[in-house]
Amino acid sequence: MTPSQDEAVADILVRWQPYGRAGLLPCLIDVQNHLGWLPPDVCAQVGEVLGVPLADVYGVATFYSRLYTQPVGRRIVRVCDDVACLANGSPALLEACRTALGLAPGETSPDGLVTLEVHPCLGHCEHAPCLMVNDQVFGRLDAAAAERLARAVRAGEAPPK
Amino acid sequence: MTASADRPTWQAIPGYEAHLLRRVGQVDPTSLADYEAHGGYRALRAALEMTPAEIIEMVKASGLVGRGGAAFPTGIKWESAARQPVTPRYVVCNADESEPGTFKDRVLMEGDPFAIVEAMTIAAYAVGAEQGYIYVRGEFRAAYERLANAVAAAREAGYLGKRVLGSDFSFDIELRRGAGAYVCGEETALFESIEGKRGMPRQKPPFPTERGLFGRPTVINNVETFANVPHIVLNGPDWFRRIGPPDAPGPKLFCVSGAVERPGVYEGPMSVTLRQLVEVCGGMRPGRKIQAVLVGGAAGTFVPAEHLDTPVSFEALRAIGASLGSGAVLVVDDSVDMLEVVERITRFFAHESCGKCYPCQLGTQRQWEIVRRWQAGHHRPDDAERLQDIAHAMREASICGLGQTAASALMSVLPRMVTRFEGGNHVSASDADH
Amino acid sequence: MSQQVTLTIDGHQVTVPAGTTVLQAAETLGIEIPHLCYHPALTPPAVCRLCVVEWEGARTLVPACVAQVRDGAVVRTHSERVLRARRTILELLHSAVDLSEAPDALAYGQALGVDPQRFADGERRHFPVYEDNPFYVRDYAKCVLCWRCVEACGDDMQFTYALSLGERGFHTHIATFFDAPMPETTCVFCGNCVGVCPTGALKSLEEHLLEQGIPPEHLSAEKRRRPPLEGNRE
Numbered sequence: 001m002t003p004s005q006d007e008a009v010a011d012i013l014v015r016w017q018p019y020g021r022a023g024l025l026p027c028l029i030d031v032q033n034h035l036g037w038l039p040p041d042v043c044a045q046v047g048e049v050l051g052v053p054l055a056d057v058y059g060v061a062t063f064y065s066r067l068y069t070q071p072v073g074r075r076i077v078r079v080c081d082d083v084a085c086l087a088n089g090s091p092a093l094l095e096a097c098r099t100a101l102g103l104a105p106g107e108t109s110p111d112g113l114v115t116l117e118v119h120p121c122l123g124h125c126e127h128a129p130c131l132m133v134n135d136q137v138f139g140r141l142d143a144a145a146a147e148r149l150a151r152a153v154r155a156g157e158a159p160p161k
Numbered sequence: 162m163t164a165s166a167d168r169p170t171w172q173a174i175p176g177y178e179a180h181l182l183r184r185v186g187q188v189d190p191t192s193l194a195d196y197e198a199h200g201g202y203r204a205l206r207a208a209l210e211m212t213p214a215e216i217i218e219m220v221k222a223s224g225l226v227g228r229g230g231a232a233f234p235t236g237i238k239w240e241s242a243a244r245q246p247v248t249p250r251y252v253v254c255n256a257d258e259s260e261p262g263t264f265k266d267r268v269l270m271e272g273d274p275f276a277i278v279e280a281m282t283i284a285a286y287a288v289g290a291e292q293g294y295i296y297v298r299g300e301f302r303a304a305y306e307r308l309a310n311a312v313a314a315a316r317e318a319g320y321l322g323k324r325v326l327g328s329d330f331s332f333d334i335e336l337r338r339g340a341g342a343y344v345c346g347e348e349t350a351l352f353e354s355i356e357g358k359r360g361m362p363r364q365k366p367p368f369p370t371e372r373g374l375f376g377r378p379t380v381i382n383n384v385e386t387f388a389n390v391p392h393i394v395l396n397g398p399d400w401f402r403r404i405g406p407p408d409a410p411g412p413k414l415f416c417v418s419g420a421v422e423r424p425g426v427y428e429g430p431m432s433v434t435l436r437q438l439v440e441v442c443g444g445m446r447p448g449r450k451i452q453a454v455l456v457g458g459a460a461g462t463f464v465p466a467e468h469l470d471t472p473v474s475f476e477a478l479r480a481i482g483a484s485l486g487s488g489a490v491l492v493v494d495d496s497v498d499m500l501e502v503v504e505r506i507t508r509f510f511a512h513e514s515c516g517k518c519y520p521c522q523l524g525t526q527r528q529w530e531i532v533r534r535w536q537a538g539h540h541r542p543d544d545a546e547r548l549q550d551i552a553h554a555m556r557e558a559s560i561c562g563l564g565q566t567a568a569s570a571l572m573s574v575l576p577r578m579v580t581r582f583e584g585g586n587h588v589s590a591s592d593a594d595h
Numbered sequence: 596m597s598q599q600v601t602l603t604i605d606g607h608q609v610t611v612p613a614g615t616t617v618l619q620a621a622e623t624l625g626i627e628i629p630h631l632c633y634h635p636a637l638t639p640p641a642v643c644r645l646c647v648v649e650w651e652g653a654r655t656l657v658p659a660c661v662a663q664v665r666d667g668a669v670v671r672t673h674s675e676r677v678l679r680a681r682r683t684i685l686e687l688l689h690s691a692v693d694l695s696e697a698p699d700a701l702a703y704g705q706a707l708g709v710d711p712q713r714f715a716d717g718e719r720r721h722f723p724v725y726e727d728n729p730f731y732v733r734d735y736a737k738c739v740l741c742w743r744c745v746e747a748c749g750d751d752m753q754f755t756y757a758l759s760l761g762e763r764g765f766h767t768h769i770a771t772f773f774d775a776p777m778p779e780t781t782c783v784f785c786g787n788c789v790g791v792c793p794t795g796a797l798k799s800l801e802e803h804l805l806e807q808g809i810p811p812e813h814l815s816a817e818k819r820r821r822p823p824l825e826g827n828r829e
Contacts, residue, residue: 024357053756054772066341121261125418126170516767523687526765554683
């Protein structure tokens with residue numbers, strides 16, 4: 001971790017310490033927002049500060065699909081593949097992302113920039129088919145638009161609106 | 162294009178007045194002043210003039226039932242929590258909307274967040290709670306930010322915090338985010354999650370009103386359920402009962418998606434039929450025909466085209482073996498392979514099972530595997546019987562609603578799936594082992 | 596004196612103190628209800644669902660290990676609705692887990708007419724055998740996730756908290772912190788987890804070595820070859 005990351009994590013721990021165990025999930029979410037994932041040494045710190053047994057910290061961290069106990073891409077492309085998106089052509093979107101990113105679902109690019117995931121329903125079905133890049137939702141995409149978007153993400157550019 | 166960019170994807174069904182969606186798109190969802198200018202916080206002021214018992218009576222008399230899927234009477238829930246001798250008590254808003262095909266709560270949170278905060282405050286006054294939580298699905302960043310802003314603005318203005326509006330009643334709200342777990346929409350799993358544990362459901366009883374969050378009496382309601390409360394307080398239970406059929410009073414949000422022209426959130430009475438909902442959305446895409454409608458999301462059932470004239474009231478849907486659940490109406494057209502759809506649903510449950518109880522932990526996996534094998538063209542003569550037994554075990558013996566409904570959609574199309582394989586592609590049990 | 600409750604189980608009336616579970620009440624009538632996760636010394640996690648019974652008026656079956664008796668309740672412990680669920684749960688368990696050293700599960704299966712191969716075309720849970728300490732081995736291919744070891748390690752017995760559950764769904768497994776070897780955890784090697792394990796997933800190293808064919812006279816030499824305990828976090 002860089003010194004500034006160290007400091008950020010320390011601030012997060014101070015913020016959630018008064019909550020004890022009830023601060024565990026928000027604390028892990030905040031830490032991950034800063035570091036991109038949940039490294040073991042930081043999880044151990046979290047457990048010690050909040051008074052949560054370390055095994056339980058791990059149990060919680062591995063329970064939620066948006067928490068990562070291994071490094072993932074700084075940008076996570078989550079393509080919805082659920083029923084509403086399927087009914088609107090999501091397989092073509094997924095294929096476009098695979099091709100443009102050169103990644104299979106679950107894979108991270110070697111430079112650590114992008115991870116591709118297939119995701120259950122994202123809850124934006126009125127905009128199907130959709131995908132998310134980190135926290136941002138992109139809806140009503142056709143394969144060409146998805147490919148443009150994925151190429152921009154891969155190139156480290158801001159996603160096109 | 163980003164979500165919510167072009168045309169509104171929410172509206173009342175023609176000929177019907179919007180209540181829950183009234184302010185969505187009409188007010189600045191970040192402005193308390195705008196909310197107040199559009200009738201906001203009148204209900205709380207009115208509520209504080211009443212006794213808590215009077216409010217509970219009103220909600221009971223309205224016939225409002227939970228809009229998250231279980232349809233439990235809201236007033237009875239509140240009364241039960243208020244009767245508990247134990248304090249503190251909690252009010253929790255279940256905003257972990259994760260049922261596939263459901264997005265109404267997100268639209269309310271993004272478009273009218275103060276209404277949720279106001280409604281929770283009324284509920285807290287009614288049941289004697291001083292602390293509330295809103296647990297927002299992790300994917301809903303905009304909704305989370307709008308709610309966080311609303312809570313802060315309400316606190317600043319004295320609508321939350323010590324001595325709300327100068328009364329003796331104090332109440333505040335904290336926000337929590339989910340992190341990718343459908344099961345946390347189950348109320349006791351949601352409590353576990355807030356408590357810093359794995360989001361695994363608890364065995365009920367005890368029910369949340371008795372021992373809920375942190376083991377204390379807790380009222381937990383869905384976002385849409387809360388959204389009804391200010392209207393009931395302002396307009397009275399009789400007004401509420403005049404909307405919709407007698408067995409399903411009040412306004413309802415329907416999430417219509419899939420192969421329709423204008424998918425979106427539509428508000429109307431529960432006397433509307435599935436066909437009307439499809440028509441309100443501009444009907445099917447050109448040249449497409451309805452294959453089936455998935456009512457209630459992944460936890461729901463497929464309703465075949467011949468039942469489209471069924472009203473979406475509880476009774477009418479029950480009569481055809483369906484349930485409105487969270488309000489998802491997902492239209493599948495004839496261009497989609499039903500086997501693909503069923504694969505998504507079974508995969509969903511295998512992915513989202515928490516793994517606590519055996520029927521669901523193992524059954525969701527096995528039913529997904531069997532469907533995947535069908536996709537690969539392999540079918541065993543005993544598949545239907547095996548799936549029916551898995552469905553029985555999950556429905557009857559699982560701890561929570563996830564397992565209890567994990568086979569519903571598949572079971573509703575099982576005969577069609579089996580017919581498809583008749584006459585070919587059988588593999589013997591020993592072949593399938595490999 | 597505590598309040599008495601009268602209910603009907605399989606057609607027999609029985610009167611027991613309030614707070615008694617259906618499992619206990621059935622026992623007083625000599626009715627045996629299968630159960631795998633329940634252990635009298637531990638908090639019932641009610642996860643195996645083998646003890647489910649039919650409770651008149653209830654929407655679903657209810658777990659007898661935690662359901663408390665109520666006046667006038669009518670309970671059936673061996674109806675076809677119940678047996679079908681139990682049978683399927685055991686068949687599913689057979690398909691994922693090695694039950695060869697789980698005598699209770701095997702006996703229940705026999706009594707219920709379970710076909711252990713019924714779902715054998717499904718994925719099994721594979722794990723290496725962890726031999727990472729001088730006292731016991733962990734063979735999670737035999738683990739049914741009854742939670743007993745986690746509870747014995749935690750609030751119910753030892754207050755050591757070396758174990759939790761990791762992942763979820765079918766892939767749920769007993770986990771230490773980042774799956775660290777036992778000597779690197781808070782484990783104090785009390786052996787309580789081994790004592791309560793119903794399936795042979797946890798067993799003493801000695802027993803394991805004997806099963807591997809190590810002659811008794813070579814046991815101590817063999818045990819000395821195991822990783823020492825230095826590096827224990829505590």
